Amino acid sequence: MLKRIWPLFFCLFLPLSAQQITLQSPSGILKVNFILDQGRPYYQVYRFNEILIDSSRLGFVLKNQPPLDANFKITDLTTDSVDQTWEQVWGEAAKILNHYNQLIVRLQEKSGLQRRLNIVFRVYDDGIGFRYQLPDQKNLKQFAIMDERTEFNFTHDYSAWWIKAYQWNRYEYLYQNSPLSQIDTVHTPFTMEGNDGLAISIHEASLTDFASMTLARTGRYKLEADLVPWSDGVKVKAQTPMISPWRTIQIAETPGDLITSYLILNLNEPNKLKDVSWIKPGKYVGIWWEMHIGKSTWSSGPKHGATTENTKKYIDFAAKYGFDGVLVEGWNTGWDGDWIKNGEKFNFTTPYPDFDIKQLTAYARKKGVQLIGHNETGGSVLNYEAQMEDAFRFYQKLGIHIVKTGYVAHGREIKRIDENGQVQYEMHHGQFMVRHYRKVVETAARYHIMLDVHEPIKDTGIRRTYPNMMTREGARGQEFNAWSADxxxxxxxxxxxxxxxxxxxxxxxTPGIFDxxxxxxxxxxxxxxxxxxxxxxxxxxxxxxxxxxxxxxxxxxxxxxxxxxxxxxxxxxxxxxxxxxxxxxxxxxxxxxxxxxxxxxxxxxxxxxxxxxxxxxxxxxxxxxxxxxxxxxxxxxxxxxxxxxxxxxxxxxxxxxxxxxxxxxxxxxxxxxxxx
Amino acid sequence: MLKRIWPLFFCLFLPLSAQQITLQSPSGILKVNFILDQGRPYYQVYRFNEILIDSSRLGFVLKNQPPLDANFKITDLTTDSVDQTWEQVWGEAAKILNHYNQLIVRLQEKSGLQRRLNIVFRVYDDGIGFRYQLPDQKNLKQFAIMDERTEFNFTHDYSAWWIKAYQWNRYEYLYQNSPLSQIDTVHTPFTMEGNDGLAISIHEASLTDFASMTLARTGRYKLEADLVPWSDGVKVKAQTPMISPWRTIQIAETPGDLITSYLILNLNEPNKLKDVSWIKPGKYVGIWWEMHIGKSTWSSGPKHGATTENTKKYIDFAAKYGFDGVLVEGWNTGWDGDWIKNGEKFNFTTPYPDFDIKQLTAYARKKGVQLIGHNETGGSVLNYEAQMEDAFRFYQKLGIHIVKTGYVAHGREIKRIDENGQVQYEMHHGQFMVRHYRKVVETAARYHIMLDVHEPIKDTGIRRTYPNMMTREGARGQEFNAWSADxxxxxxxxxxxxxxxxxxxxxxxTPGIFDxxxxxxxxxxxxxxxxxxxxxxxxxxxxxxxxxxxxxxxxxxxxxxxxxxxxxxxxxxxxxxxxxxxxxxxxxxxxxxxxxxxxxxxxxxxxxxxxxxxxxxxxxxxxxxxxxxxxxxxxxxxxxxxxxxxxxxxxxxxxxxxxxxxxxxxxxxxxxxxxx
CATH class of the missing domain: 3.20.20.70 (Aldolase class I)
Structure with a gap:
């Protein structure tokens, strides 16, 4: 008995100049065509034999080299099928089904540098993922990506929900709803709905050492990957072997089915942490809202919120009602003056004098509660990176296992010192910061610290690989209700x-405001x-x-x-x-x-x-x-x-x-x- | 303890010239305001405190009298609340919840003829019904309604599904979907959906002795009742006491909730038939599709479908697979020639010579199956009414308990002889035909005959009152697939x-085509x-x-x-x-x-x-x-x-x-x- 329909088909009815390979999802609902037409790679997406995404380009533009997007031949095709279930350390669902068919297309330029590019497609019943691999090769070592060619060439209009990506530094906007044909450049997840309820969301998975992808509209219904640049205009600095994040297209019959699609998690690497016994989801209260409504201040002075006495009140409250943690913001020096402009003044191991951290952590421990550390950087990541190891070591010793970080920079770029010792300013969502956020996660893991990141890089499912990456902000949260002028x-x-x-x-x-x-x-x-x-x-x-x-x-x-x-x-x-x-x-x-x-x-x-x-x-x-x-x-x-x-x-x-x-x-x- | 919030409120904040009475649905989701403003009656509909239908006029225009739509005072208000469950003889659900609050507003003209008009409102959680009563009164005996003032004044646009009512003689069209603001005159049920899925359907209930209501758009989002006229232009011929059909507005959170709203049935009179033991839902096969695909003919001749032999084949088939009935079309004389033009040639008790009705009904009975009678009138209702009693008596004697009627007139008007012996042509959906269809139902009930009406008047829930009114057509059915040019x-x-x-x-x-x-x-x-x-x-x-x-x-x-x-x-x-x-x-x-x-x-x-x-x-x-x-x-x-x-x-x-x-x-x- 034939147990599985082989997911791969070669199409016989194409012009001689073109090759087409079709990969279908496990139940056959979705199909991806990879097309090489006169040496140029494209993909298409079909659902129930209807075209959803028409021929869309693939490839890269590199600095001081010919573009890596044409003149290819197929050197090899490999397929695979996976049907497994894996378990989350914590999450919205304990067990995740990972069921897909995979195609790796290995391409090589027919002439010139004869560079090699692999494209990996995974087709699930609930969506598509694809990524680029640049294998180790003679004519491509160090390189700079100036542009990603990836297109999403939709065939008709949709109702779209989006936040504009006009700064590459913030996600905290109200979502807009307009036809796809009227958007400009948007962040992901970018979600669209057909007039029959079909729901589509474009995002990326496993953003590890790359620029964030935003989406620019380049045709009536066509989007193109628009990577957040470095200060010098380069999008990604890399060397072979390089692997890009997955470009993901979740496709669901209804918007509700999008919510229970775990494609992003499936396209991340499995858990890298051997011991996860210290990772514990929980609930917390804290000294936070009172600053947002102006009852107290982060900075020192008569209204200072993070005092020993006030913190004890919260610890008592948390203990009384069974909360796991007490967040205290404004506990460390650096908040006085314009901290958003002077983030380098923050010290992550020095409490204000009216905050007795040793007494409080001991008091909390006695009450069965733990303090949650807070590291507001003001966007000064150099200052943060310099202190991070010391800080995390300090917290671990005190029994602090959760740290909330912050990168409030009000949309400003982030200061970096380049190879020549020059100051550069980098985008919040560019490769520099992607690397920073990853470094924080990995460092925190070593000190058994769980992270709650505010003003973060977008979530692309890294929590599967580093389950101490607990939660993050990345959208307008509750605090806008406290003070926003809009x-x-x-x-x-x-x-x-x-x-x-x-x-x-x-x-x-941060829900739960009763007043x-x-x-x-x-x-x-x-x-x-x-x-x-x-x-x-x-x-x-x-x-x-x-x-x-x-x-x-x-x-x-x-x-x-x-x-x-x-x-x-x-x-x-x-x-x-x-x-x-x-x-x-x-x-x-x-x-x-x-x-x-x-x-x-x-x-x-x-x-x-x-x-x-x-x-x-x-x-x-x-x-x-x-x-x-x-x-x-x-x-x-x-x-x-x-x-x-x-x-x-x-x-x-x-x-x-x-x-x-x-x-x-x-x-x-x-x-x-x-x-x- | 207060068991029920009294459904009636008088509003205190209105101009002195206006009175407003509010009636809310049992759970308070829907509210109707009745407003008398400078003597003119209006209603409004609110849902969750949002206005769905703004001030909409009520009343009638009468022939040779002043309009009955202004100059009123309120003489009396009575309210009632009903929360009961009743049982259907058969249906899509056995038990129907009938839960509403009712308001009867009794109006009388302040001067002149001092005519009286009552308006009855029922507010359910799933919609609104209202109807007019013209009580017996000195200055209003016989009268002719020239127009109904009823408006449905929506406050914004909706996506609407409709068939156009441009002939008042047919329902067999494909549904169109357009914004409310772009429709012309449409039949009911007329269904609309908001961009959040809110579903609204306007129809009528208990259409008994009145003209059918169509809806004409008279403002950007405003509809007005447009009654199907008699040949002389009068809409309804009546005398006091008169009661109109209910005007119904079903309002549901989702289109699915519309399907399980039984408001139309609730607004019909209870079952009038004492003995319902003879009313039996069932399945049937028959000599029908073979004529539509041209395999055989209704008319006599070599391809005649309704032969004794062919019918036996269907009886055998029905018996073998447990079907209750066998419909035979073309069994009676009158089909030869242009029967659509010459419906008066139909004889409803005379079979064609090759159709041995006595043998067949006996054969069917022996096999545990019954024949289903067929009365195609070609729209000649005078001919049908003249033979109906005899025909039904004949069928009853033969053990035929189901009759399918037909009024194929290809959109032509229906011939009537008026009071002066003159020939008039009446609309299929006007009061004349409403009376005819009702007469057939009542006559059939006396002979224990269940009805399946094709080319019918629209269904307004009469099946509750006469549960022998089983089913009907009233839309494009399967046969269009057999021959329609579109x-x-x-x-x-x-x-x-x-x-x-x-x-x-x-x-x-008539579903179930396998070929x-x-x-x-x-x-x-x-x-x-x-x-x-x-x-x-x-x-x-x-x-x-x-x-x-x-x-x-x-x-x-x-x-x-x-x-x-x-x-x-x-x-x-x-x-x-x-x-x-x-x-x-x-x-x-x-x-x-x-x-x-x-x-x-x-x-x-x-x-x-x-x-x-x-x-x-x-x-x-x-x-x-x-x-x-x-x-x-x-x-x-x-x-x-x-x-x-x-x-x-x-x-x-x-x-x-x-x-x-x-x-x-x-x-x-x-x-x-x-x-x-």
Missing amino acids: GGNPPEHTVILPFTRLLAGPMDF IMLSQYRPNNRVNTTLAKQLALYVIIFSPLQMAADLPENYEAHRDAFQFIIDVPVDWEETRVLHARIGDYVTIVRKDRHSDEWYLGSITDEHGRILKAPLYFLDQNRKYMAEIYRDGDHADWQSAPLDYFIEKKIVDANTVLTLRLAPGGGTAIRFYPIEK | GGNPPEHTVILPFTRLLAGPMDF IMLSQYRPNNRVNTTLAKQLALYVIIFSPLQMAADLPENYEAHRDAFQFIIDVPVDWEETRVLHARIGDYVTIVRKDRHSDEWYLGSITDEHGRILKAPLYFLDQNRKYMAEIYRDGDHADWQSAPLDYFIEKKIVDANTVLTLRLAPGGGTAIRFYPIEK
Whole structure:
């Protein structure tokens, strides 16, 4: 019996000048054609025999050399098929299916330098990945990539969600929605939806030592890789053997299926850390929001937040409610004056005098809590790299196993000293910083430190390889609600994130603000949700480190609602999506990795919703208690954000719950078995 | 404890000249404002505090009288709340929840004739109904309605699915999709979708003695009731007390929720038939498709289809496979010559000489099958009404309990003799024909005859009141695939019907054509689906009388696939919608009313789909066998429509099936318990 249809086909009906090789996905839904036409390499993508991506170029432009994008012959083709399941150390799902067919096309220039270029394609049922390999070769040693030729030549228009990549230094923008045909240059994950709901997202995987890829529109529906340059205009500095990140195209029948596509993780290297016993997802509180709302300051002085006394208060609070960590920002010297301009003043081992770090770490340990270190660099990575080993060693000795880093540079470039001792300024998302972020991850791993990176490089799945790379920011988070002049994050922001930024990986959004109106400290700002929606965000936005971001007193004031934050896990056995409309609403359920409990989060934009949620994911043969934290009958993010209602219902796998989400609202549910 | 929030509010913040009364739906999601502004009545509809329908006029224009639409005062307001569940004799669901709040506004003109007009509003969580009552009164006895003022004043644009009402004589058109702002005059159900998936459908309920309502666009987003006129231009001829049909606005979070909204049925009168033991849903085969493909003829002669011998063949086939009935078209005299022009030649009790009706009904009875009568009128309703009683009596005596009627007039008007003995021509959808169709239903009920009406008046839920009104056509059915010059029904037709025509009620679409390419008889026509999609239509398109439309030999040629048609029930305990995108794809599951079996139908347009179907509807604690009739791996409606595959899987309530629908394809599944 034929066990597998061989994934590779040679096409017989092509002009003599062209060769075509077809690779199909395991179930045959997706197909990639590799085409070599008059020596020039292209690829196409088909779904159900319909063309999704028409002939799109491949290759590179190199400095002081002919372009590496034509004049090729195929020297070898190899295929492989993989069908395996691997386990995450932590994550949104414990087990990940990695099922694909692979084709490696080995090309060599027919004349001239006879340089060699391999292109590796992997075709999954939920998308495509391809990458370039430049093998070790005589005529290509050190080189500089000036441009990547990779195109994504779509065949018609889509509705696109994007943030503009006009600075290459920030990701913290509100997402825009426009036709594909009207975008300019955008960051990835870049997500599009067809008018029949087909969802496509372009991103990259395993960005290790390369420039970040942004996407420039070069035709009506055509995108081209636009790499973030070095200060000298070079995009990537490399030597053979070189391997590029994967260019990924996730393709799903519905936007919800994008959320449960693990293609990015599959296209990263397996875990490189032998001992992962010290890596522990958890929840934390901290001295953070109070600075954002102006109650206290990062800098020293009468309003200094990171004092011994204040930190003890947070440690007590964390211990009382079972939180794992207490983040303290502003604990170390360097915050006084304009720290954004003078990041080199930060010292990562010297606490302010009113912060007794030894006493506090001991106090925390006694209480079963740990401090979370904070390293704001102000973008001064040279200063940070110089101190990093010492700092991490210092933290490890103190029992600090989590460090939150920061690179607040307000969009400025990052200072670098070049080979000639000259100062250069590099882009936040260029190869220089990609290398820096990777160096931090690897260094932290050696000191058993988990990372929570703010103002990061984008997530491309490195957490699979370095599972101490826990979570990161990389989008507008909660703090914009505290102070932004544009009115904060609108209600639709968090119903766009799951289909864009969050496809890349975990985000430290810092949900859980209960004092929605901020009236005491920020009368002109507010959080643009209901309180119930803040709870739902703990399920919607996956992060293995999840903050309860509000002040302790605000949680004590809504002790009943706070219970959900106390209960909700951060590490999951599996994830399913019940409803998904980009920018409108989304419902996600996740099963706790360490118990039989399930959690549901459902959120909406500024419109109220009535959604039916079938509980098919619950174990049949079992009754569950559903603790439902929902918007009250008169809740509305504008007029009544604090109207919430908590109720209990006995449910089972046959139950269909009706979720009523207020305008700007949400529902959070804990399900726990009440029978064996 | 306050058990119910009183549904009625008087608004205090209105100009002195205006009064406003608010009625909300049971859960408060929907609200209707009745407004009397300077004597003129209006209504508005809100959902979650957002305006969906802005001030819209109400009232009538009467002949030779002042309009009945202004100068009113409110004389009385009464409210009511109903929360009940009633049972259908047969249907898509056995039990129907009827939960609403009601407001009756009694108006009287402040001067002049001082006529009285009542408006009844019912607000459900899934929509609104309102109707007009003209009570018995001194200054309004006999009258003629020249126009209905009812408006639907939407506040923004929607994507609309519609058939144009430019003739008032036909429903058999392909649905169009355009912005609301670009439609002209359309039939109902008229369905619209917001860009967030909110689905709205306007229709009417209980059309009993009134003109059909079409909708004319009178503003950018504003529709107005446009009643189908009599030949003299009058819209409705009436006398007090008069009650109009309900004007219905179904409003659902998703298009799928529209399908399971039973508002139209709820707004009809309960069953009027005391004995319903003779009303039996069932499946049938018949001498029908062979005429449409030209294998035989309705008319007499060498190719006459309705012969004794041929009918026996169908009876044998029906008996062999357990079908309940055999339809025979062309059995009675009148088909020879141009029967569409000469419908008065039809005789409904005289068989052609080669059709031995007595022998055949006896033969059928012996075989446990019954003949289904056929009354094609050619639109000559005077001829039909004159013979109807005799005909029904004749059929009853023969044991014929189902009659399929037909009104093929190719869009022509219907002949009527007026009060003065003059010939008039009436519109197919005007009050004259509404009365005729109702008369047929009532007459048939007296003779215990179930009806299957082709070229009908639209369905407005009369089946609740007269459950012998089984099914009807009222849209482009299967026969267009046999002969239409426009290429037949495109793949998207059947993924639009569930959200438009089928919201009105059952349809005798006559699915089940296996000889997709029709190559023997109609080489220039074909059915634009895969074979598997033909099976899925039995679940998608609800009809209590469901035909296996193809020729017996074509079923014998695919005996394995035919098993699904043999097994599928036609009367359902409940219905749920798993996937729903108007014009793209839809998945419906229904539970058999008389067993523990469930059936799934999933169909797509011309695009292939991968859909995840959670089987949460299955009884937990039980294993089921899923008999899956799906598109083969290479199926495609264009290139490989006959590629199907049948497989069995053991499943339960926790199973999530992946449905792979080929382009133009579908999946049909039978689930039966394999444990107690």
